[in-house]
Amino acid sequence: MKLITCCSFKGGSGKTTALMGLCSALATSGKTVALFEADENRPLTRWKQNALKRDAWDPNCEVFVADEMPLLEAAYEDAESRKFDYALADTHGGSSELNNTIIASSNFLLVPTMLTPLDVDEALATYRYIIELLMGENLVIPTAILRQRVPVGRLTMSQTAVSEMLTALPLTEEPLHERDAFAAMKERGMLHLTIKKIDTDPSMRLGLRNLQAAMEELQQLCSFVCGALE
Ligand SMILES: Nc1ncnc2c1ncn2[C@@H]1O[C@H](COP(=O)(O)OP(=O)(O)O)[C@@H](O)[C@H]1O
Ligand SMILES: [Mg+2]
Numbered sequence: 423m424k425l426i427t428c429c430s431f432k433g434g435s436g437k438t439t440a441l442m443g444l445c446s447a448l449a450t451s452g453k454t455v456a457l458f459e460a461d462e463n464r465p466l467t468r469w470k471q472n473a474l475k476r477d478a479w480d481p482n483c484e485v486f487v488a489d490e491m492p493l494l495e496a497a498y499e500d501a502e503s504r505k506f507d508y509a510l511a512d513t514h515g516g517s518s519e520l521n522n523t524i525i526a527s528s529n530f531l532l533v534p535t536m537l538t539p540l541d542v543d544e545a546l547a548t549y550r551y552i553i554e555l556l557m558g559e560n561l562v563i564p565t566a567i568l569r570q571r572v573p574v575g576r577l578t579m580s581q582t583a584v585s586e587m588l589t590a591l592p593l594t595e596e597p598l599h600e601r602d603a604f605a606a607m608k609e610r611g612m613l614h615l616t617i618k619k620i621d622t623d624p625s626m627r628l629g630l631r632n633l634q635a636a637m638e639e640l641q642q643l644c645s646f647v648c649g650a651l652e
Pocket of ligand 2: 465513
């Protein structure tokens with residue numbers, strides 16, 4: 423089982439959304455996914471409830487509440503014994519012993535950030551924190567910054583400047599753009615299943631291209647991460 427973690431000091435940087443999307447991309451390629459919910463606000467539990475109501479939850483994926491050390495340990499052991507292909511950990515903002523443990527146990531770390539100076543400052547602080555933690559523990563874990571909620575159109579001068587700053591750091595190949603399809607996942611459930619359902623829900627047919635564009639971005643992110651894990 424490979425553990426992929428989204429972490430950032432900053433709340434609202436797009437961690438949970440990136441994780442939901444990655445889960446969907448892994449599930450489309452037939453992988454089983456354990457989701458470790460290390461955020462006491464339980465966004466993934468709510469996601470699953472909404473998805474089940476909409477018939478858009480992949481039964482090859484399971485949420486494990488893991489917002490305390492003993493729960494995390496039990497979740498990890500359970501998921502490993504049930505032979506899940508991947509585990510995705512959603513952390514809360516800030517630093518904590520729980521987050522440190524998850525980071526140090528991961529096989530890949532993603533640090534999502536929006537392109538504002540404040541967000542990028544926080545992403546850089548998170549990145550530095552991760553590197554120091556890993557060095558202290560003598561670990562090498564591939565880590566990449568994920569540009570999240572990037573405008574689909576032209577970037578402003580400030581966004582361009584901030585983007586250029588980030589090129590000095592390891593980045594995922596492509597960003598995730600600001601898309602309604604991503605924002606709606608928490609209500610609608612897994613994106614690939616929402617797309618599948620369109621056949622039976624003509625009201626959404628006009629939005630199909632947007633959903634597919636979002637799904638393609640997730641598949642690119644997924645191949646980038648899985649490629650790095652091989
Ligand atoms: N790529 C995106 N496009 C549109 N909305 C997004 C995108 N990523 C995140 N959001 C929205 O931004 C808000 C914060 O995202 P979230 O993933 O919950 O951040 P975090 O987990 O880091 O706190 C949510 O309302 C989410 O729907
Ligand atoms: Mg979150």
